[in-house]
Amino acid sequence: xxxxxxxxxxxxxxxxxxxxxxxxxxxxxxxxxxxxxxxxxxxxxxxxxxxxxxxxxxxxxxxxxxxxxxxxxxxxxxxxxxxxxxxxxxxxxxxxxxxxxxxxxxxxxxxxxxxxxxxxxxxxxxxxxxxxxxxxxxxxxxxxxxxxxxxxxxxxxxxxxxxxxxxxxxxxxxxxxxxxxxxxxxxxxxxxxxxxxxxxxxxxxxxxxxxxxxxxxxxxxxxxxxxxxxxxxxxxxxxxxxxxxxxxxxxxxxxxxxxxxxxxxxxxxxxxxxxxxxxxxxxxxxxxxxxxxxxxxxxxxxxxxxxxxxxxxxxxxxxxxxxxxxxxxxxxxxxxxxxxxxxxxxxxxxxxxxxxxxxxxxxxxxxxxxxxxxxxxxxxxxxxxxxxxxxxxxxxxxxxxxxxxxxxxxxxxxxxxxxxxxxxxxxxxxxxxxxxxxxxxxxxxx
Amino acid sequence: xxxxxxxxxxxxxxxxxxxxxxxxxxxxxxxxxxxxxxxxxxxxxxxxxxxxxxxxxxxxxxxxxxxxxxxxxxxxxxxxxxxxxxxxxxxxxxxxxxxxxxxxxxxxxxxxxxxxxxxxxxxxxxxxxxxxxxxxxxxxxxxxxxxxxxxxxxxxxxxxxxxxxxxxxxxxxxxxxxxxxxxxxxxxxxxxxxxxxxxxxxxxxxxxxxxxxxxxxxxxxxxxxxxxxxxxxxxxxxxxxxxxxxxxxxxxxxxxxxxxxxxxxxxxxxxxxxxxxxxxxxxxxxxxxxxxxxxxxxxxxxxxxxxxxxxxxxxxxxxxxxxxxxxxxxxxxxxxxxxxxxxxxxxxxxxxxxxxxxxxxxxxxxxxxxxxxxxxxxxxxxxxxxxxxxxxxxxxxxxxxxxxxxxxxxxxxxxxxxxxxxxxxxxxxxxxxxxxxxxxxxxxxxxxxxxxxxxxxxxxxxxxxxxxxxxxxxxxxxxxxxxxxxxxxxxxx
Numbered sequence: 001x002x003x004x005x006x007x008x009x010x011x012x013x014x015x016x017x018x019x020x021x022x023x024x025x026x027x028x029x030x031x032x033x034x035x036x037x038x039x040x041x042x043x044x045x046x047x048x049x050x051x052x053x054x055x056x057x058x059x060x061x062x063x064x065x066x067x068x069x070x071x072x073x074x075x076x077x078x079x080x081x082x083x084x085x086x087x088x089x090x091x092x093x094x095x096x097x098x099x100x101x102x103x104x105x106x107x108x109x110x111x112x113x114x115x116x117x118x119x120x121x122x123x124x125x126x127x128x129x130x131x132x133x134x135x136x137x138x139x140x141x142x143x144x145x146x147x148x149x150x151x152x153x154x155x156x157x158x159x160x161x162x163x164x165x166x167x168x169x170x171x172x173x174x175x176x177x178x179x180x181x182x183x184x185x186x187x188x189x190x191x192x193x194x195x196x197x198x199x200x201x202x203x204x205x206x207x208x209x210x211x212x213x214x215x216x217x218x219x220x221x222x223x224x225x226x227x228x229x230x231x232x233x234x235x236x237x238x239x240x241x242x243x244x245x246x247x248x249x250x251x252x253x254x255x256x257x258x259x260x261x262x263x264x265x266x267x268x269x270x271x272x273x274x275x276x277x278x279x280x281x282x283x284x285x286x287x288x289x290x291x292x293x294x295x296x297x298x299x300x301x302x303x304x305x306x307x308x309x310x311x312x313x314x315x316x317x318x319x320x321x322x323x324x325x326x327x328x329x330x331x332x333x334x335x336x337x338x339x340x341x342x343x344x345x346x347x348x349x350x351x352x353x354x355x356x357x358x359x360x361x362x363x364x365x366x367x368x369x370x371x372x373x374x375x376x377x378x379x380x381x382x383x384x385x386x387x388x389x390x391x392x393x394x395x396x397x398x399x400x401x402x403x404x405x406x407x408x409x410x411x412x413x414x415x416x417x418x419x420x421x422x423x424x425x426x427x428x429x430x431x432x433x434x435x436x437x438x439x440x441x442x443x444x445x446x
Numbered sequence: 447x448x449x450x451x452x453x454x455x456x457x458x459x460x461x462x463x464x465x466x467x468x469x470x471x472x473x474x475x476x477x478x479x480x481x482x483x484x485x486x487x488x489x490x491x492x493x494x495x496x497x498x499x500x501x502x503x504x505x506x507x508x509x510x511x512x513x514x515x516x517x518x519x520x521x522x523x524x525x526x527x528x529x530x531x532x533x534x535x536x537x538x539x540x541x542x543x544x545x546x547x548x549x550x551x552x553x554x555x556x557x558x559x560x561x562x563x564x565x566x567x568x569x570x571x572x573x574x575x576x577x578x579x580x581x582x583x584x585x586x587x588x589x590x591x592x593x594x595x596x597x598x599x600x601x602x603x604x605x606x607x608x609x610x611x612x613x614x615x616x617x618x619x620x621x622x623x624x625x626x627x628x629x630x631x632x633x634x635x636x637x638x639x640x641x642x643x644x645x646x647x648x649x650x651x652x653x654x655x656x657x658x659x660x661x662x663x664x665x666x667x668x669x670x671x672x673x674x675x676x677x678x679x680x681x682x683x684x685x686x687x688x689x690x691x692x693x694x695x696x697x698x699x700x701x702x703x704x705x706x707x708x709x710x711x712x713x714x715x716x717x718x719x720x721x722x723x724x725x726x727x728x729x730x731x732x733x734x735x736x737x738x739x740x741x742x743x744x745x746x747x748x749x750x751x752x753x754x755x756x757x758x759x760x761x762x763x764x765x766x767x768x769x770x771x772x773x774x775x776x777x778x779x780x781x782x783x784x785x786x787x788x789x790x791x792x793x794x795x796x797x798x799x800x801x802x803x804x805x806x807x808x809x810x811x812x813x814x815x816x817x818x819x820x821x822x823x824x825x826x827x828x829x830x831x832x833x834x835x836x837x838x839x840x841x842x843x844x845x846x847x848x849x850x851x852x853x854x855x856x857x858x859x860x861x862x863x864x865x866x867x868x869x870x871x872x873x874x875x876x877x878x879x880x881x882x883x884x885x886x887x888x889x890x891x892x893x894x895x896x897x898x899x900x901x902x903x904x905x906x907x908x909x910x911x912x913x914x915x916x917x918x919x920x921x922x923x924x925x926x927x928x929x930x931x932x933x934x935x936x937x938x939x
Binding site: 040323399 | 447477478536551554581583599619620621805910922923
């Protein structure tokens with residue numbers, strides 16, 4: 001039966017008899033007749049074959065064949081088969097929040113391992129079991145900083161994803177927060193501006209590394225200045241880059257957030273993704289979301305449980321640190337499987353491969369007359385290109401040649417209409433890159 | 447079981463990166479380099495496969511056990527959905543593509559899924575528009591309450607309070623507080639539903655709105671819901687429908703028909719997407735005309751020529767609440783499910799969910815005290831108070847069920863019922879499965895009378911039993927690497 005009903009007509013009859021009613025309708029007596037649906041004009045059901053065919057036809061309307069040089073925080077990395085195979089196991093995917101630890105050790109241990117993996121990756125002391133995505137994680141971090149400091153002014157670097165910045169403003173629109181945005185100079189955080197704004201009313205400074213333009217930075221000096229004012233430093237990161245880059249922990253950052261999509265999750269047209277958050281051990285009780293802790297059972301055996309639940313909505317209700325309940329446990333486990341397969345050496349190599357491919361692409365692009373690659377700051381696998389004409393038109397023309405050539409900056413940075421950011425992952429072959437550069441040359445020089 | 451980090455052996459590799467075909471061209475300048483060694487494990491692919499396969503086997507799940515966890519709608523998650531979600535032209539689609547010039551042409555299939563799902567949800571609920579963006583139920587609540595705030599702000603009215611019944615999920619008060627409101631709690635009456643008399647007393651012009659789950663967490667439908675809506679509207683309050691229990695309403699009741707202004711749906715409950723051990727979910731939010739201007743951007747529109755586009759041009763919108771267009775992979779699964787079921791299948795789902803819950807209620811009610819002795823909707827709430835007197839508490843019953851290969855119902859929620867046991871069988875389960883569960887429950891009651899210690903000392907069959915949660919919270923250990931010497935001093939040589 002299409003609706004996955006397991007009861008036979010004979011079962012139904014017997015059940016109705018047991019209950020003592022003659023029809024299912026009687027069980028709905030509390031819904032007044034006048035409350036019956038005024039309309040319920042839904043198409044009739046279909047077979048599995050028909051639904052699958054229908055969605056395959058819709059899928060075919062998407063341009064999946066474009067060779068992607070587009071990133072902006074979301075990257076086309078390769079996902080090993082073992083990741084998909086393991087995460088598809090129903091024991092992981094069809095369980096729910098591990099309220100009963102004895103029959104959820106699989107999820108609980110995996111989440112403890114995930115938290116540990118995020119800590120060693122970022123150099124932080126305590127991570128939670130996930131938030132929705134990188135954007136909402138940054139908002140949760142800002143709220144957390146406000147709670148910890150009792151202050152409401154937030155300084156936000158212009159190099160933080162413009163999408164994340166918009167989310168932050170929406171959420172705090174009804175609350176008493178003061179946002180001050182600082183510009184980006186030569187691709188990096190504007191130290192002078194940040195220092196000027198930093199004062200003893202500042203709850204947090206929010207930075208991103210690599211930033212939206214692809215530039216990498218060492219924020220340790222800003223961290224020190226923030227701490228001098230009693231403010232916290234929040235940094236949003238791109239996890240794969242941490243195979244090589246100085247970690248937030250090494251910069252003495254207070255709260256790290258990040259979009260975990262690059263750690264073995266498909267692009268999925270925007271979700272589900274993975275919101276990463278990690279902090280100092282002393283701030284753990286102010287952190288939102290589920291946290292898994294190690295303990296022992298009644299026989300002294302090591303085991304794992306949801307812990308510090310007194311922070312959460314199901315216990316604290318209106319006094320909770322966040323309203324989050326369902327998060328993205330399965331995505332967290334998926335990223336853990338990916339990180340386990342790669343291991344410390346594999347992740348380092350992967351990051352280096354991204355760096356090399358991006359550098360190769362930059363060198364090739366630089367040869368195109370009239371095109372300038374911004375080199376004022378070092379970059380990871382994404383960089384900013386200045387074109388001789390409107391970048392959105394160039395990208396549009398490149399689509400016809402089979403490439404998602406990059407992301408034009410004009411949409412979010414007025415005045416930068418001739419700029420685009422180009423991302424190059426390990427999946428781009430030398431042949432694809434050369435063809436991309438050839439096509440870009442044709443488009444730019446036409 | 448060992449941790450994956452404890453299985454690490456220097457030199458092992460689980461995955462080989464391709465060799466660079468462009469050579470080694472770049473180096474991160476020293477000052478930007480990582481110094482501290484990363485502690486990710488060094489294990490083989492088979493090590494990883496065994497580790498996670500064995501871990502998965504320590505879980506109970508819908509695929510392996512009866513999982514009547516009340517309020518969570520643990521129905522069967524069709525495998526069809528999974529294969530569709532993995533179609534490369536959906537799974538590999540970059541979210542920034544439609545933001546390119548003419549980029550909508552690149553994602554017409556995905557935009558059509560979002561648009562058509564919105565239409566289906568509107569018809570199912572009686573709402574005028576949906577945003578598919580909220581990433582979970584609680585995220586949907588926050589989106590809804592922010593729209594509520596925008597509505598009042600536009601009218602220039604300063605309202606401070608949101609009314610929430612005492613039987614509500616914790617997310618409701620948490621959401622309202624995070625959105626900047628104070629909470630007024632209203633108690634349930636003797637029938638298990640929100641007291642209208644108390645509501646009348648607490649309803650003032652300063653009330654911005656009311657959030658209610660219907661049927662509520664007692665599994666009971668408020669038969670005077672229309673009166674409540676009229677009362678709240680009389681003070682220009684907004685009626686928020688928490689769709690956590692929508693599985694009891696398909697084809698039987700539409701929130702939009704009786705005065706609800708805004709609602710969310712948990713697609714991972716009613717629309718069969720996997721719960722994932724705690725997400726990812728999706729929490730689309732529906733609104734009636736009054737709140738449409740405040741919907742978050744972007745919104746998916748259908749042009750007269752039949753193509754689909756994203757529109758950001760809504761000046762009164764609350765803005766961005768998510769990075770993109772929602773948990774698309776989850777919405778896609780839910781859309782496939784809705785298409786498969788169709789009109790009759792959806793209604794049948796609700797009818798059987800309610801039938802199953804009432805069958806359990808009827809078969810157990812002589813031995814376990816019902817919180818409210820009347821027909822229920824999709825879930826039945828009992829109290830283990832009689833068993834507790836004999837020394838067998840709700841928690842003991844839960845742990846005994848684990849030994850019997852059954853995932854426990856929700857216990858100690860709702861907070862309004864002492865020793866509560868909240869059972870939601872869903873429509874996916876058969877009479878035979880429920881009969882087995884009933885037999886086990888009756889056995890527990892028997893044992894509670896004759897041999898309570900046979901119940902209390904459980905579980906015995908699981909790898910671990912009765913974790914020390916106090917220790918977990920006191921000696922906080924949430925990170926394997928913390929305080930490990932190697933973690934603090936190890937440097938890349």
